[in-house]
Amino acid sequence: MTYVQGVNDTELEKCIRKILEYSVKTNKAIFKNQLFGCTDPYGLAGAWISEAFNTGQYTFEVAPAFTLIELKLLNHILNLFGIPNGDGIFSPGGSMSLLYGIVAARYKTFPEVKSKGMRALPELILFTSEDSHYSLRKAAHWLGFGTESVRYIKTNDRGQMITSELAKSIQEEKDAGRHPLLVNGTAGTTVLGAIDELDEIADLCKRHGVWFHVDACWGGSLILSRKYKNRLKGVEKADSISWNPHKMAGAPMQCSAFLIRDKGLLHEANSAAAKYLFQQDKFYDISYDTGDKSVDAFKLWVMWKARGDRGLSQLADHIMGLAEFCLETVSSRSGFRLVTAPLQCPNVCFWYIPKFMRGKEENEAWWEMMHKITPKIKELLTLSSRLMVAYSPLPKHKNFFRIAFTFHPVMDERQVLDMLQAIEECGEQVKPATL
Amino acid sequence: MTYVQGVNDTELEKCIRKILEYSVKTNKAIFKNQLFGCTDPYGLAGAWISEAFNTGQYTFEVAPAFTLIELKLLNHILNLFGIPNGDGIFSPGGSMSLLYGIVAARYKTFPEVKSKGMRALPELILFTSEDSHYSLRKAAHWLGFGTESVRYIKTNDRGQMITSELAKSIQEEKDAGRHPLLVNGTAGTTVLGAIDELDEIADLCKRHGVWFHVDACWGGSLILSRKYKNRLKGVEKADSISWNPHKMAGAPMQCSAFLIRDKGLLHEANSAAAKYLFQQDKFYDISYDTGDKSVDAFKLWVMWKARGDRGLSQLADHIMGLAEFCLETVSSRSGFRLVTAPLQCPNVCFWYIPKFMRGKEENEAWWEMMHKITPKIKELLTLSSRLMVAYSPLPKHKNFFRIAFTFHPVMDERQVLDMLQAIEECGEQVKPATL
Numbered sequence: 007m008t009y010v011q012g013v014n015d016t017e018l019e020k021c022i023r024k025i026l027e028y029s030v031k032t033n034k035a036i037f038k039n040q041l042f043g044c045t046d047p048y049g050l051a052g053a054w055i056s057e058a059f060n061t062g063q064y065t066f067e068v069a070p071a072f073t074l075i076e077l078k079l080l081n082h083i084l085n086l087f088g089i090p091n092g093d094g095i096f097s098p099g100g101s102m103s104l105l106y107g108i109v110a111a112r113y114k115t116f117p118e119v120k121s122k123g124m125r126a127l128p129e130l131i132l133f134t135s136e137d138s139h140y141s142l143r144k145a146a147h148w149l150g151f152g153t154e155s156v157r158y159i160k161t162n163d164r165g166q167m168i169t170s171e172l173a174k175s176i177q178e179e180k181d182a183g184r185h186p187l188l189v190n191g192t193a194g195t196t197v198l199g200a201i202d203e204l205d206e207i208a209d210l211c212k213r214h215g216v217w218f219h220v221d222a223c224w225g226g227s228l229i230l231s232r233k234y235k236n237r238l239k240g241v242e243k244a245d246s247i248s249w250n251p252h253k254m255a256g257a258p259m260q261c262s263a264f265l266i267r268d269k270g271l272l273h274e275a276n277s278a279a280a281k282y283l284f285q286q287d288k289f290y291d292i293s294y295d296t297g298d299k300s301v302d303a304f305k306l307w308v309m310w311k312a313r314g315d316r317g318l319s320q321l322a323d324h325i326m327g328l329a330e331f332c333l334e335t336v337s338s339r340s341g342f343r344l345v346t347a348p349l350q351c352p353n354v355c356f357w358y359i360p361k362f363m364r365g366k367e368e369n370e371a372w373w374e375m376m377h378k379i380t381p382k383i384k385e386l387l388t389l390s391s392r393l394m395v396a397y398s399p400l401p402k403h404k405n406f407f408r409i410a411f412t413f414h415p416v417m418d419e420r421q422v423l424d425m426l427q428a429i430e431e432c433g434e435q436v437k438p439a440t441l
Numbered sequence: 442m443t444y445v446q447g448v449n450d451t452e453l454e455k456c457i458r459k460i461l462e463y464s465v466k467t468n469k470a471i472f473k474n475q476l477f478g479c480t481d482p483y484g485l486a487g488a489w490i491s492e493a494f495n496t497g498q499y500t501f502e503v504a505p506a507f508t509l510i511e512l513k514l515l516n517h518i519l520n521l522f523g524i525p526n527g528d529g530i531f532s533p534g535g536s537m538s539l540l541y542g543i544v545a546a547r548y549k550t551f552p553e554v555k556s557k558g559m560r561a562l563p564e565l566i567l568f569t570s571e572d573s574h575y576s577l578r579k580a581a582h583w584l585g586f587g588t589e590s591v592r593y594i595k596t597n598d599r600g601q602m603i604t605s606e607l608a609k610s611i612q613e614e615k616d617a618g619r620h621p622l623l624v625n626g627t628a629g630t631t632v633l634g635a636i637d638e639l640d641e642i643a644d645l646c647k648r649h650g651v652w653f654h655v656d657a658c659w660g661g662s663l664i665l666s667r668k669y670k671n672r673l674k675g676v677e678k679a680d681s682i683s684w685n686p687h688k689m690a691g692a693p694m695q696c697s698a699f700l701i702r703d704k705g706l707l708h709e710a711n712s713a714a715a716k717y718l719f720q721q722d723k724f725y726d727i728s729y730d731t732g733d734k735s736v737d738a739f740k741l742w743v744m745w746k747a748r749g750d751r752g753l754s755q756l757a758d759h760i761m762g763l764a765e766f767c768l769e770t771v772s773s774r775s776g777f778r779l780v781t782a783p784l785q786c787p788n789v790c791f792w793y794i795p796k797f798m799r800g801k802e803e804n805e806a807w808w809e810m811m812h813k814i815t816p817k818i819k820e821l822l823t824l825s826s827r828l829m830v831a832y833s834p835l836p837k838h839k840n841f842f843r844i845a846f847t848f849h850p851v852m853d854e855r856q857v858l859d860m861l862q863a864i865e866e867c868g869e870q871v872k873p874a875t876l
Contacts, residue, residue, distance in 0.1 A: 010517070012749030018483075021746065022490065028506040032495050039503055045495040048453075053492045055457065057693050060467050060480040067823070068474055071463040082445070098533030098695070109583055123587025124559035144711065148544055150585020152558025258492050260533070276579065311456065314447030388502070 030394065035417045036425065039394040041196065041224050043412035046256040052308030053258040076303035079310065083249075083263055086229050088242025093269045096262065096302040100223035101141040103248030103264035104190070106276075108132070108145055110246060110266055111188045111217035113275035120275070124150040131179045133157045134190040135167035136401065137200060139221060142190050163402075164346050165200030167191065169207055176214050188217040193238055194225025194254075197398045197408055198346055199353025201225055205240030212243070220244040223262070225351045227254035227413075230315070231322035237350065254325075254352070255318065256413040257306045318413075325352050325411040332409060332422045341430060345406050352411035358383060358433040373404045378441045379433070380405035386432035393428045465829065470852045471860065474829040476631065476659050478847035481691040487743030488693040511738035514745065515698070518684075521664050522700055523677025528707045529700045531737040535658035536576040538683030538699035539625070541711075543567070543580055545681060545701055546623045546652035548710035555710070559585040566614045568592045569625040570602035571836065572635060574656060577625050598837075599781050600635030602626065604642055611649050623652040628673055629660025629689075632833045632843055633781055634788025636660055640675030647678070655679040658697070660786045662689035662848075665750070666757035672785065689760075689787070690753065691848040692741045753848075760787050760846040767844060767857045776865060780841050787846035793818060793868040808839045813876045814868070815840035821867035828863045 013021065031037065033044050061069040080094040097103045112119050116127050124130075130151055134142045136158040146153045157179070159172045176186045189211050191202040204220060211218040220241050226249030228234045229241070241247060247265040251257040266272050310318065329352035336342045336356045341364070345355035357376060366372055380397045384407075387393045396408045409425065411417075448456065466472065468479050496504040515529040532538045547554050551562050559565075565586055569577045571593040581588045592614070594607045611621045624646050626637040639655060646653040655676050661684030663669045664676070676682060682700040686692040701707050745753065764787035771777045771791045776799070780790035792811060801807055815832045819842075822828045831843045844860065846852075 010745070010750045012747050012752045015747070018743070018747050022743070025506040025510065026490070026494070029494055030496065030503050030505070032503070042495065045493070050492060050495075054489050055461070057485060057488045057492065058480070059461070059464055060477065060485075060693055061465065067829075068465050068467070070465070071460040075460065098537070102533065102537075105583070119585070119587065120582045121587050121589045123581075123590060124585035125562075125564065126587070127560075129560065146558075147555045147711075148540065149583060150554070150559035152554065152556050152561065154556045155558060258495055276582075308453070308457070310445070312447050312450070312453050315445045317447045394502075 035421045036393045038409045039396050041253045044414045045258050046309045048312040049257045049305045049309040052305030056304040075307050079303050079307045089267050092267045093272045094265045097264045099262045100250050104141050106264045107219040107246040110275050129184045130187040131184050132188050135159050135161050137161045137165045137195040138192045165195050165198035167202040169203050186216045191220045193222035194351040199351030201350045208240045208243030217245045219246045223250040224253050230318040232319050254412050261302050321413040329411045331419050354409045357406045358429050360433045377404035382436050383432045393425050470856045471828045473844045474831050476688045479849045480693050481744045483747040484692045484740045484744040487740030491739040510742050514738050514742045524702050527702045528704045532697050532699045534697045535685050539576050541699045542654040542681040545710050564619045565622040566619050567623050570594050570596050572596045572600045572630045573627045600630050600633035602637040604638050621651045626655045628657035629786040634786030636785045643675045643678035652680045654681045658685040659688050665753040667754050668758050689847050696737050756848040764846045789844045792841045793864050795868045812839035817871050818867045828860050
């Protein structure tokens with residue numbers, strides 16, 4: 007194999023500048039391709055500092071200050087979500103947080119799983135909405151449930167899990183002698199931004215003795231807003247919650263919190279008793295040896311310290327206002343058509359219908375054409391660097407656009423109008439013959 | 442709950458400076474507490490850049506340059522480890538890499554596990570050495586095997602898994618009608634730095650049709666050294682490998698590579714077919730939509746670009762030289778006693794025996810005293826800021842010190858002598874009455 011030589015600093019800089027030139031500038035307001043966007047500059051400063059200090063936060067002795075900050079921040083977050091006596095951890099992402107939730111649920115009901123595995127357990131069933139994130143399916147495979155143990159519950163037109171359907175499904179599983187283990191409610195689905203009826207689902211879960219996990223990776227940031235936090239009503243009844251501040255709230259990636267009501271269960275379910283790493287004969291209070299936790303809390307703490315609850319609330323309100331404005335504009339602007347309303351999370355989903363498509367019968371062939379037009383418009387938008395926007399189909403819908411707003415201190419309504427203008431102009435460049 | 446106000450930038454800076462004052466400076470040569478240490482400055486620059494660009498690397502369109510760099514780097518690493526046609530991924534840490542390995546092994550032999558779960562499978566057995574990392578135990582729980590399915594194979598005095606014991610254990614499990622699924626070999630145990638007989642174990646696994654995973658999280662960095670890479674002989678026969686460049690090689694955390702021989706299996710085993718996220722109707726080659734991969738590759742690439750294979754090899758040789766020097770000094774310096782020799786990875790393990798303990802019969806009571814003396818010396822070292830060093834017991838040994846060397850461009854033999862001097866001086870401050 008080739009034995010690669012190092013380059014000098016000048017050469018390295020040239021090379022990196024080239025790479026960055028060809029990289030997507032996710033901080034720009036016109037980056038609307040994902041459920042993350044503009045990085046919070048305070049968060050970035052925090053990330054840089056913790057990178058420089060390179061602390062894995064394995065034990066209190068290695069990261070005394072960072073450990074205390076994480077504990078303080080987690081307490082603040084737990085309070086915010088209404089489970090002040092819970093526990094938490096920063097995990098490497100939403101999928102991992104979900105794994106923590108399922109592992110805790112399984113261990114609480116069947117502690118023997120730790121030593122004896124899934125073969126010793128009855129058939130366990132997981133419930134989630136058909137619009138929820140694919141990480142549950144992946145978790146079902148990884149954790150040894152199998153994907154056949156997942157029940158996908160129908161959603162309504164707004165993308166919310168239909169609670170009566172869930173109730174029916176839980177009862178059916180019980181009647182069939184299977185054990186309903188966990189319901190995964192979603193606060194902010196990936197595409198439509200739907201928030202399930204958390205309050206109702208929580209009560210249903212309680213009645214059936216089923217663990218209630220809320221995937222609030224995207225929508226959880228609404229908890230920061232005094233005005234909008236009631237949209238998450240019921241989340242305080244959850245057994246566990248995952249929230250990714252790196253999404254809507256703009257913390258640098260990765261920043262993903264896993265919260266759990268039952269203090270102690272997190273450690274109990276996950277401890278592998280590595281005494282050679284976590285010695286018991288230390289000269290300080292080893293209850294601060296938080297082991298599995300990570301340094302990702304620090305960057306979020308810096309953001310929070312700088313902006314305060316008030317500042318974060320304002321940022322949330324600001325983008326929800328922009329999303330409302332976008333939705334209203336789309337609903338009244340000719341050529342645009344909303345997929346769903348009213349707004350739940352700041353996701354605005356719509357089609358742009360070019361002039362040559364308007365006023366025709368909207369039959370299957372027409373929709374097949376729309377299915378091709380949306381990606382074509384995206385291509386034109388991307389190649390002209392005017393807007394980078396997501397599109398997606400859903401079981402009920404052909405390809406449509408999704409603009410998801412993330413915390414952005416300087417974005418304004420003018421920029422929203424520019425985006426829609428760009429979509430319209432690129433939409434009108436689409437030629438039927440090229441599809 | 443309290444509604445926290447933000448602070449101004451001056452206040453924030455003051456606050457952060459205070460935190461950093463009370464934080465452990467892991468970049469210093471006297472930080473020898475963990476299997477990581479001095480961050481590579483090029484790696485740090487890379488980390489800062491990728492943080493600023495905040496790219497999750499979900500798809501090629503969001504991270505075109507970063508994706509290509511990751512692919513190029515992974516190919517280089519796969520070549521280095523001798524599995525040029527394999528596949529790889531950067532994962533959130535060594536525990537996660539091990540999960541990837543076990544999931545792949547399980548899926549390859551029993552693809553039905555994905556849909557039907559562990560209940561549909563025979564009893565599967567995992568093998569690892571008694572000195573190996575606790576992550577296997579945790580994985581056995583998480584993935585639904587149960588910890589009772591783990592067989593801990595005895596190690597020799599140097600900390601290596603005894604291959605003949607492994608062979609016996611595999612045969613016993615087969616005879617009992619259980620299915621030996623995976624052997625986890627270790628290249629660099631946490632404490633002694635032992636490297637299992639990878640070559641022999643690989644052949645044994647092949648004969649029995651058992652998946653061979655190598656946990657090279659710590660010792661894998663020796664592959665960078667032209668002089669020492671033959672210590673990993675046999676790793677090229679592994680089915681999967683985990684390597685954490687954030688440990689010995691000084692890449693900023695997290696930087697953890699998972700490598701797999703069977704190209705395609707990684708995707709096949711883990712895909713959850715999220716078509717709404719990974720659309721098939723894009724205007725570019727979607728084979729670059731690497732989905733699950735992460736941006737952690739970039740910082741490692743910057744280090745590698747700057748230093749080249751040659752520079753990294755020199756850094757590895759440098760610290761192995763320092764470890765050899767440390768080991769030789771410890772073996773001949775009065776009051777010091779080695780736990781094991783010769784050197785495998787750059788871990789030097791030893792006791793310091795204060796003068797009042799010398800020349801006595803080394804019975805159980807004497808060793809119990811040593812067990813208390815080691816932590817006491819560490820306390821004195823830490824509180825005087827002279828050295829932050831790890832100590833640990835092992836089943837065969839009472840508490841002893843471990844100095845593990847990580848890439849450090851400016852560290853020299855004088856600093857090694859200073860460390861030993863500090864241990865000796867603090868050791869002599871220990872008073873029997875205070876134990």
